[in-house]
Amino acid sequence: MKERSIMQSSVPELIAALCPEDAEIELYNEKEGDIPLDRHWDLVFFSYLHSFYEHTKVLSALFRRRGMTTVAGGRHASQFPDDCLRHFDCVVTGEPEANVPALVSDFQRGVMERIYDRPSQGPASIRPYRYDLIDYRTNAIRLPGIEASRGCPFTCNFCVLTGKEQYRFRPVRDVVEEIEHKMTWNPNLLGLFDASFVFLDNNLGGNPRYLRELCEALVPLGKIWGCALTFNILENPELIRLMAKAGCRYIYTGLESLNPASIQAMNKRQNRLGELRRVLRHTYSSGIILSFGMIVGADGDTSEYLEKLPEYLADIDCQCITYLGMVCPYPGTPFHQQLVREGRLLPGTISRDYDGYTLCHRPSHLEVSEVVDHYKRLSRSLSSFTSVVHHYWSKLWLSDQPRYLRSILVSGREIASVRNPCDNRERTFIGGQDPLEAWDAKMMGELGLEPQRLS
Numbered sequence: 001m002k003e004r005s006i007m008q009s010s011v012p013e014l015i016a017a018l019c020p021e022d023a024e025i026e027l028y029n030e031k032e033g034d035i036p037l038d039r040h041w042d043l044v045f046f047s048y049l050h051s052f053y054e055h056t057k058v059l060s061a062l063f064r065r066r067g068m069t070t071v072a073g074g075r076h077a078s079q080f081p082d083d084c085l086r087h088f089d090c091v092v093t094g095e096p097e098a099n100v101p102a103l104v105s106d107f108q109r110g111v112m113e114r115i116y117d118r119p120s121q122g123p124a125s126i127r128p129y130r131y132d133l134i135d136y137r138t139n140a141i142r143l144p145g146i147e148a149s150r151g152c153p154f155t156c157n158f159c160v161l162t163g164k165e166q167y168r169f170r171p172v173r174d175v176v177e178e179i180e181h182k183m184t185w186n187p188n189l190l191g192l193f194d195a196s197f198v199f200l201d202n203n204l205g206g207n208p209r210y211l212r213e214l215c216e217a218l219v220p221l222g223k224i225w226g227c228a229l230t231f232n233i234l235e236n237p238e239l240i241r242l243m244a245k246a247g248c249r250y251i252y253t254g255l256e257s258l259n260p261a262s263i264q265a266m267n268k269r270q271n272r273l274g275e276l277r278r279v280l281r282h283t284y285s286s287g288i289i290l291s292f293g294m295i296v297g298a299d300g301d302t303s304e305y306l307e308k309l310p311e312y313l314a315d316i317d318c319q320c321i322t323y324l325g326m327v328c329p330y331p332g333t334p335f336h337q338q339l340v341r342e343g344r345l346l347p348g349t350i351s352r353d354y355d356g357y358t359l360c361h362r363p364s365h366l367e368v369s370e371v372v373d374h375y376k377r378l379s380r381s382l383s384s385f386t387s388v389v390h391h392y393w394s395k396l397w398l399s400d401q402p403r404y405l406r407s408i409l410v411s412g413r414e415i416a417s418v419r420n421p422c423d424n425r426e427r428t429f430i431g432g433q434d435p436l437e438a439w440d441a442k443m444m445g446e447l448g449l450e451p452q453r454l455s
Contacts, residue, residue, distance in 0.1 A: 287401025348432025
């Protein structure tokens with residue numbers, strides 16, 4: 001099932017920018033379209049999430065069998081380089097700016113290394129993406145994306161960044177130059193998304209002083225943009241008003257839970273739940289739509305809390321939940337290490353299960369079946385037609401900022417998408433119990449491949 005959403009990974013455009021200028025490059029994103037299996041390329045880069053490892057190594061095996069050289073990169077490849085080397089010709093475990101040019105140069109000379117892990121060259125080395133290679137015909141609502149920073153200063157126990165990446169940011173002048181002179185715009189839908197883009201940063205507000213400087217530089221550009229940042233930034237009305245003046249119309253924040261015990265278990269100290277009602281009021285009145293992610297299955301969760309969650313959200317007039325998942329113990333995170341020590345990982349989990357929608361552990365206060373039942377019920381409730389209408393009705397007229405109304409209308413589609421994982425009625429949402437996708441299972445059988453077992 002394709003997910004042609006507004007925000008898409010820009011890793012393909014990032015890698016393309018690091019290749020020689022005379023290289024012939026094609027980009028494919030399987031969330032938008034299929035990869036043609038009858039084509040031939042000399043060198044194929046794969047960037048993927050944990051849950052797509054099985055699928056990606058099938059593609060790699062098919063391409064290698066036809067003489068192509070394949071490369072794995074991303075957080076899974078960095079966590080499991082030895083396993084990846086069984087299925088790819090080499091693995092990039094360091095940041096791309098230092099490693100991709102070296103890899104391509106070695107490939108041209110026929111002397112490739114197995115692992116590329118050169119140290120970071122710093123955020124100033126990030127080059128402008130190859131926006132000219134984006135094909136907006138495959139996704140009518142996609143927006144171009146850009147990085148201003150990498151990493152996050154916080155240490156949430158389930159986050160893949162914790163203990164792995166320090167927060168650092170690019171020079172503001174480089175970011176503004178890229179937006180003003182390199183970025184290409186989505187021409188679809190009669191200009192609905194003209195001059196609109198998204199920041200791809202995990203936390204654009206990791207340094208409030210930098211965010212303020214960036215916004216001041218964006219004001220003259222007159223662009224419209226969205227971003228993700230942490231709750232502590234939302235508590236600053238002055239900074240939120242500056243962001244709105246600079247063109248921000250959409251902010252995604254990992255709210256995760258309204259249960260203080262769950263927030264404490266996640267070590268998410270930046271989320272101050274007592275401020276939520278005030279944050280909603282001043283952010284929307286400034287002209288910025290707030291979108292939240294929520295997760296179930298945390299160690300503080302109880303059946304009573306999850307049963308009443310829609311009621312709690314309605315009480316503070318918060319209907320814009322655009323992601324609902326289950327807390328995921330990604331390998332290498334403090335949460336995963338805790339579960340291993342306590343013997344709480346579910347048996348038989350494979351890399352495909354670590355997708356943010358599958359329960360891979362036994363929570364402290366809930367049975368596995370209880371978590372799944374609550375997740376499916378909440379997916380339907382929070383994405384219902386009633387929720388979308390209430391969101392529109394309560395938020396539509398709170399601001400007269402340019403393009404605020406357009407952004408509100410688009411956000412309704414994101415709310416409705418929360419139920420999408422539940423469209424597959426064959427899923428149990430329990431780690432180790434759901435079968436692989438039919439094509440992947442068939443091809444793995446033919447190629448003699450086995451799933452990567454993580455428990």
